[in-house]
Each structure stands twice: as C-alpha cells, then as structure tokens.
Amino acid sequence: MSYLSLSEIKSGMTLEQVLVSPDGKMVFGQGTIVNDCLLARLNDWKVEGAEVAEEAIEFDFAEIEKIISVVTLGMTDKPEMKKMVQHAAELHMKIETELKRIFMLTRYHGAVPMDTLIHLVDKKIYPRLSQLDSFEQLHTQAAASDYLYRHALDVAFIAGYLGRWLGYGDGDIWNLTLAGLVHDIGKTKINFEMLSKSGRLNADEFKIAKNHTVWSYQLLAQTEFVSTVVLKAVLEHHEKLDGSGYPYRLQGNEITMLARIIAVADIYDALISNRYYHKGISPQEAIEIMVFQMANQLDTHVLACLIENLAQIGMIKIPVLYNSAI
Ligand SMILES: [Fe+2]
Incomplete structure (x- = not known):
C-alpha cells in the first residue's frame, strides 16, 4: 500500500482508504477497484491523491477461452488441463471474494459502493456470459x-x-x-x-x-x-x-x-x-x-x-x- 498522487493512480488499483465527495453524498469505500469513472470523479472532487494498493486486479479472458475449449472437448482428465480448469475455478472464487467485500462495505457504511459493483459487472461478469x-x-x-x-x-x-x-x-x-x-x-x-x-x-x-x-x-x-x-x-x-x-x-x-x-x-x-x-x-x-x-x-x-x-x-x-x- 502507498500514497499516490491522482495522476499516478491507474484503473485496476484498489483504494485503501475511504473517499467522500465534498457534499458528503457519495462514498468510495476502502477496497473499491479504481476505474476511469472513479478517476474522473476524484478529479472533479479535486482529490490530490489517495492510499492505494498498486497491484492491479485483472482477469485474463483469453486464458479463460482456452480453458473453455478444453472443457468442451472433454479433455479435463489430462493433468495440464486439470490445472487450467482449476485456474478457472480460482477466477470465479476471486470474483466471489470481491463481491463479499462489496457486501461487507455495504453492511458497515449503509451504502452500496456502486462504482465497484458496476466495474465488477462490466469487466468480470458480463464478458463471461458468452462462455x-x-x-x-x-x-x-x-x-x-x-x-x-x-x-x-x-x-x-x-x-x-x-x-x-x-x-x-x-x-x-x-x-x-x-x-x-x-x-x-x-x-x-x-x-x-x-x-x-x-x-x-x-x-x-x-x-x-x-x-x-x-x-x-x-x-x-x-x-x-x-x-x-x-x-x-x-x-x-x-x-x-x-x-x-x-x-x-x-x-x-x-x-x-x-x-x-x-x-x-x-x-x-x-x-x-x-x-x-x-x-x-x-x-x-x-x-x-x-x-x-x-x-x-x-x-x-x-x-x-x-x-x-x-x-x-x-x-x-x-x-x-x-x-x-x-
Ligand atoms: Fe431474496
């Protein structure tokens, strides 16, 4: 975790602090995944920087596609294929963990971190619907x-x-x-x-x-x-x-x-x-x-x-x- 200026914060990084809009109506909770929409908001709010985890969370959809073809062809008994299927299951778990964090933030703040939710739908759930x-x-x-x-x-x-x-x-x-x-x-x-x-x-x-x-x-x-x-x-x-x-x-x-x-x-x-x-x-x-x-x-x-x-x-x-x- 480190403090970065707004220009250094990139999509995919994770907020490690709570940020509140100047009018107090919108909150980005700790754990929110940064996206372009969130960065634009922070710019509007004239936020100079924030504590973030720099490691970007990304999912490799090309890899997932490869896994699907393997599953479809019924080749999952081969050890290397089993590993790929396990990898797909791990990706699913990662999404679930992120959702758990969103629900926890909602419980404790009494407000839904919508930007994070929408990022999750856009980047990690909706693209997988064709698979x-x-x-x-x-x-x-x-x-x-x-x-x-x-x-x-x-x-x-x-x-x-x-x-x-x-x-x-x-x-x-x-x-x-x-x-x-x-x-x-x-x-x-x-x-x-x-x-x-x-x-x-x-x-x-x-x-x-x-x-x-x-x-x-x-x-x-x-x-x-x-x-x-x-x-x-x-x-x-x-x-x-x-x-x-x-x-x-x-x-x-x-x-x-x-x-x-x-x-x-x-x-x-x-x-x-x-x-x-x-x-x-x-x-x-x-x-x-x-x-x-x-x-x-x-x-x-x-x-x-x-x-x-x-x-x-x-x-x-x-x-x-x-x-x-x-
Ligand atoms: Fe229900």
Whole structure:
C-alpha cells in the first residue's frame, strides 16, 4: 500500500482508504477497484491523491477461452488441463471474494459502493456470459457461510444467461446481471446471527427477513447509477404470478419481466446450493420442484427456457410430465 498522487493512480488499483465527495453524498469505500469513472470523479472532487494498493486486479479472458475449449472437448482428465480448469475455478472464487467485500462495505457504511459493483459487472461478469463454462461453474458448491455472496454471483450469471437465451438485447442482459448481483443486498441489514441460523427462521424472523426486498431497493435507489428496471426487478423478485409473493402480492402482468427472470434464477440456485439449513439438491430435483410445485407462481416461458438449456448441456433430463405441467 502507498500514497499516490491522482495522476499516478491507474484503473485496476484498489483504494485503501475511504473517499467522500465534498457534499458528503457519495462514498468510495476502502477496497473499491479504481476505474476511469472513479478517476474522473476524484478529479472533479479535486482529490490530490489517495492510499492505494498498486497491484492491479485483472482477469485474463483469453486464458479463460482456452480453458473453455478444453472443457468442451472433454479433455479435463489430462493433468495440464486439470490445472487450467482449476485456474478457472480460482477466477470465479476471486470474483466471489470481491463481491463479499462489496457486501461487507455495504453492511458497515449503509451504502452500496456502486462504482465497484458496476466495474465488477462490466469487466468480470458480463464478458463471461458468452462462455458456457461459467454456467456449469455455478453448479460447484460453496460453503454455507458464503452462501449470500456465492448466491448473488450465481443469480447474476443465471439471469444473464436466461436473458441471452430468451433473446434479450445487451442492455437488458446487463441489467439482469446487475439485478442478480444485488437482488439480496438488503440482507446486509440483517444481523449475522440470523443470517447464519442453522434451522429454519421462526415467524418473527421470517417477517424481518422478508423486508430484504424493500431494503435492497432502498439501498440501490440512494445511488444515481441504478435504472428503474433494475430497481423493480430487485423489489419484485419474491412476487409470484398467483399473487402469493411479497412485498405487495402483485399478480401476473403486474410483475415486471426482469423480476420474473430473477425469480426463476433465484429459486433454482437456492435449491441447488448448500445452505445452513439444507443441503443443495441436484439440478434434476430442483427443476422437478419448480415444475410440479411452483408452476402457477413462476413465468412458464422463463422456466421452460431454463429447462431446455439445462437439458441441452446434459445437466438434466426433461421431466416426463413437462409438457402437460407447464
Ligand atoms: Fe431474496
């Protein structure tokens, strides 16, 4: 770590101190990755310099592409190939670690470090959406203690993939990725004890936990970077088409399309993931629950898209009663 003048600070370095705008409305927290947008802001604020970690964090996408071709060709049993696949998993872990830091900063400052989040989407998540290995990577398990961060990252990827598979344009796919990443960021207002409870939440705790959609919305609405479609997707991600969801018990077309996609991504990932109170189930079992128990609650077009694509990459067999059920 060292103090550098503003002209010496470059994109990719990490802030090691908190910087606040002159009007006190915007904060770049410790741990924020510097990007061009942030540098322009610091220039506007007439900041002379800052404490930074100089080692730039960069991901080598050419290397990732090489890894994908290896995975696709089924050559992962060779030792050198195993090493490359492991490298891809390590990159995924690095993104997760960065997201964990963003959630921690949000918890302690009560504000989302949006610049860092947007940099993460732009540079490290969105570019990987064209690579199928990222989707399969979502099916590796994380420790239950890291569920909040791993789940956020998984939902960002799954929602982004669903957007691509459904034929959405780049802008909507980007919005879906960001919405997936932050849909549960309001849970940073819930204490660790409740978040890590090993049993199911009791009625009072569940009532508190259900506020997280509104808290996510409020945290994001404080910033100037988040569009209305992302805000609605976050606020409505627990609404259900049959009106049984929360916070507003919206029905059918009252729920925005992006919120319906986040809902499918959220439920699928929650079912296949290890959590404090349940062990992740297989993609096949998860899809069967979604088809046979939740068909009235979820957007059938979105669910069908997930099923078809999971079947295409061999992760599930299409449920026998699929056609009559949805
Ligand atoms: Fe949620």
